[in-house]
Amino acid sequence: MKRDLDLAPQMVLNAVELEELRQRALSTGIEESMFAAGTVIFREGQRNTALYLLVEGEAGLYQDDEAGKSVMVDRLGAGSFLGLISFWTGAATFSRSVAQTDLRCLRMEASQLESFARVDVGFNRLLIANLADRYRRMVRLNLSVAALSRALEDERNQLQSALEELGQARTRLIHGERLATMGQLLAGIAHEINNPSGALERSIEGLLTQVPKLPADESSRQLLAAGAESGWLDSATAQARIAELEEAYPGLPRSLLRRLAPLSRDVVADLHADLLCGNEPAARRRLEQLLDVFECGLNLRTARISCERIVSLVKSLRSYGRPDGDENEHVNVAECIQDTLTVLNHRLKRYRVEVDVGEIPPLKGSATELNQVLTNLLVNACEATPAGEEITVRSFCRDGQVLIEVADRGHGIPSDHLERIFEPNFTTKRSATGYGLGLGLAIARDIVCKHGGSLTARNRTDGGACFTMVLP
Amino acid sequence: MNTIYILVVDDEPPILELVLRDLAEIEDYFPIETAASADEARAVTRRLLDSGAAIGLVLCDHIMPGENGVPLLIEMHASERTRATRKVLLTGQAGLDATVSAVNRAGLAHYVRKPWKREDLVQVVREQLTRFIIEAGRTPDRYLRVLDAALVSEALHRGELEILNE
Numbered sequence: 001m002k003r004d005l006d007l008a009p010q011m012v013l014n015a016v017e018l019e020e021l022r023q024r025a026l027s028t029g030i031e032e033s034m035f036a037a038g039t040v041i042f043r044e045g046q047r048n049t050a051l052y053l054l055v056e057g058e059a060g061l062y063q064d065d066e067a068g069k070s071v072m073v074d075r076l077g078a079g080s081f082l083g084l085i086s087f088w089t090g091a092a093t094f095s096r097s098v099a100q101t102d103l104r105c106l107r108m109e110a111s112q113l114e115s116f117a118r119v120d121v122g123f124n125r126l127l128i129a130n131l132a133d134r135y136r137r138m139v140r141l142n143l144s145v146a147a148l149s150r151a152l153e154d155e156r157n158q159l160q161s162a163l164e165e166l167g168q169a170r171t172r173l174i175h176g177e178r179l180a181t182m183g184q185l186l187a188g189i190a191h192e193i194n195n196p197s198g199a200l201e202r203s204i205e206g207l208l209t210q211v212p213k214l215p216a217d218e219s220s221r222q223l224l225a226a227g228a229e230s231g232w233l234d235s236a237t238a239q240a241r242i243a244e245l246e247e248a249y250p251g252l253p254r255s256l257l258r259r260l261a262p263l264s265r266d267v268v269a270d271l272h273a274d275l276l277c278g279n280e281p282a283a284r285r286r287l288e289q290l291l292d293v294f295e296c297g298l299n300l301r302t303a304r305i306s307c308e309r310i311v312s313l314v315k316s317l318r319s320y321g322r323p324d325g326d327e328n329e330h331v332n333v334a335e336c337i338q339d340t341l342t343v344l345n346h347r348l349k350r351y352r353v354e355v356d357v358g359e360i361p362p363l364k365g366s367a368t369e370l371n372q373v374l375t376n377l378l379v380n381a382c383e384a385t386p387a388g389e390e391i392t393v394r395s396f397c398r399d400g401q402v403l404i405e406v407a408d409r410g411h412g413i414p415s416d417h418l419e420r421i422f423e424p425n426f427t428t429k430r431s432a433t434g435y436g437l438g439l440g441l442a443i444a445r446d447i448v449c450k451h452g453g454s455l456t457a458r459n460r461t462d463g464g465a466c467f468t469m470v471l472p
Numbered sequence: 473m474n475t476i477y478i479l480v481v482d483d484e485p486p487i488l489e490l491v492l493r494d495l496a497e498i499e500d501y502f503p504i505e506t507a508a509s510a511d512e513a514r515a516v517t518r519r520l521l522d523s524g525a526a527i528g529l530v531l532c533d534h535i536m537p538g539e540n541g542v543p544l545l546i547e548m549h550a551s552e553r554t555r556a557t558r559k560v561l562l563t564g565q566a567g568l569d570a571t572v573s574a575v576n577r578a579g580l581a582h583y584v585r586k587p588w589k590r591e592d593l594v595q596v597v598r599e600q601l602t603r604f605i606i607e608a609g610r611t612p613d614r615y616l617r618v619l620d621a622a623l624v625s626e627a628l629h630r631g632e633l634e635i636l637n638e
Contacts, residue, residue: 232485235506235516253500258492295493302486349483349537388538 013079013126021122022055025106028116035103042083042097047090050107052082053126057103061095074137075100081130172443183368190317197310204303211300219270220293226267227297228304233262249276259291262298316342320371330362331370333395333402340374341393347379350387358396363471365451373447373455376440377406377467384410384465400472401453407466412459421457475525476604476615478504478597481513481541482533482562487586491531491562494590495597501618502528502601510539514547517554527557528604529597531584534563534570542570545578556608558600560584599623606632 013021026032033052035041041059042048054076061074073095076082082105086093108116117123212224233241241261245252245268252260260268268276275287316339334357341348341355363370374393381391389409396403413421422445441455448455453471460466478498480491488506495504505520507513513532520527530548532541541561548554561574564586574580581603582596602620605612606627612619613635627633 232489234485235488235508235512239505254503255496255499258496258499258504298489302489306486346535349535350540352537387540 013122013129015078017122018055018079021120021126022106024120024122025053025108025116028112030106030108030112030116033105033107035099035105037099037101037103039099039103040096041099041103042086042093042095044094044096045092046086048083048086048093050109051084051087051113052105052107054078054080054082055104055106057099057101059103060098060100062098063095070096079126079130080133081127084130175443179372186317186320190314193310193314194318197307197314200303201307201311204300204307208300208304211296216293219290222270223263223267223290223294224297226263227294228300230262230298230301238262251277251279256287256291259295263294313342313345319367328364329367331365331367332362333357333360333370333404336367336370336374337393337395337404340371340378343371344375344378344382347382348391351382351385352388352390354390354392356392356394356396360395360397360402363402363451365471369447369451373444373469374404374406376444377469380440380467381406381408381410381465384408386410402471404469404471405466407460407464409464412463413457413465415459418457418459422455476502476528476601476610477520477525478502478601479507479513479516479520479527479530479557480504480532481507481510481530481536481544483508483536484533487533487562491593494593498594498597498601498618501615509536510541510544513544517548521553526608527554528608529558529560529600530554531560531562531597534561540570542574542578545574545580549578555579556604558582558604560596560600562586562588595620609633611635 032055035057037057041052044063056078058078059076059080059082060072061076062070063073065071082097083093085091087110117127208228212221212228216224238258238261242254242257245257245260246254249257271287271290275283275290278284319335320339320343337355337357341353378391378393385391385408391409392405392407394403394405394407422441445455448469448471451471453469455467455469457465457467478495480488482488482491485508488508492499492504492506498504505516507516513530517527530545532545534541541563545559545561548557549559558581559574559578561571561580561583563570563583571580571583574583581600584593584596598618599620601615601618602612602623605615605619606623609632612624612633616624624633628635
């Protein structure tokens, strides 16, 4: 940015008037001085006994700035006085006067000036005009300085926002990098768990077919099968069964009643009455033995179901965080939703999660990135929704586009924030609305836009917010 | 003499089953009641207390569908009828905040990290039940087989407990 100060000399008298004044001055014995271009007429700090009136040419006033560099502070043209202030006040000159061009000047000593000034009206007018001109120039100068400061301020603000944008871009890069690292880590862990969980699965399958073939009596076999196929008793049913059994077999200790509770009534009825009613140690041992066999079946069932959970979690983790995910693969939206729900299960547990996924044709894009968006929306929904309330995930087709909605039961979003929440670094996390949004939504929208879609937020009429992703 | 119950709260059936199995030998002395959620736990608590029983110990899961375990423990601690109940948090992932709030506001006695070892859980339960008996000023006679012997003898020594039959 460069802006020249308007230092062009002003003519205070027109050329004719000036020439007439010159003639009058010369006739009173005032002499003319000539300076070649570049001549220094006054130095800073000099005492000055003569006043020069510039008749022809141009002079510059210079001063050294703080860095010792010579700066032109004013330009004077024909009709201007040189050394006016130092001559009149007797103070040392405070700037250096240099001939910019060849100069012709009238040189007036104090004695000459007094007599000339007393008689010549034109000279007095010129003097006043000179002072007025200098004042005008000072005002203009101040305006220029103000304009300069403004320009500087603008420039500074621009720089500041450029800096902020750079900072945001950097944060996003780091965030993206961290996500990529986590994805790799996740895939690595999933891979490591995959082999042992596969082995575990096969071992349990083996046990389930082999254990029933072990030599055993008929009731043991039945109990084992009953255990392996048993479901889980809910607390109330277990309690009722214990009470029922206690009444039927008052001699049994609570711990045995508890162990008998998961057995169906038929199976208990098939047990020999001596085992349940008697108190002899041999009968008690036999009962415990049979219960051990039943619980062996229960253990096999628990092992099978827990292993199924691990296997499906590992499968979800593997497709969720696949680091080498193709940018242009065929994405199964229903699978993405299922994988994300599985991975976030520990957080979603506290809410009622309603999932409604219709028939969706495969999309072109990156499953990993779609999962990232879903994760972000679901985590936000968790943060907004009170525990035990409902979070809804819906997906359906409309007009050839795929819509995915994540709706919560939070306080909703103030209407003036509905767009702003997608801006980088916009967050209300610490405020009462409970929406923890930093970079997440900005990145989510970037991803959806990259897929040629849109991501918008709205408030539901019956409370809470709803984020809608539309994908082509 | 009214019965002293153990209340176990966890939403996952396999976990409840595991706890029950681990505590089988204690159940002959302190019957166990289970609940799959904070709400169910409240109902069970009311039923037991109204029948004149006491709850000596609550073993409560942390993360459950709906309400998590810490508010339930805080509520039980605030209620006159269950203040003395020993509170143990059973947790796979309690963060510092939840733990601090459970210790400060629920009078949390212990926290058991999942997965636990059978003998560790049994020891925690025995120790907490013993403390409940001592603080409630109950005669420990019929529970002696499952109480923590060292704690009982200390309490006898200090005169905080009295054995009637021996």
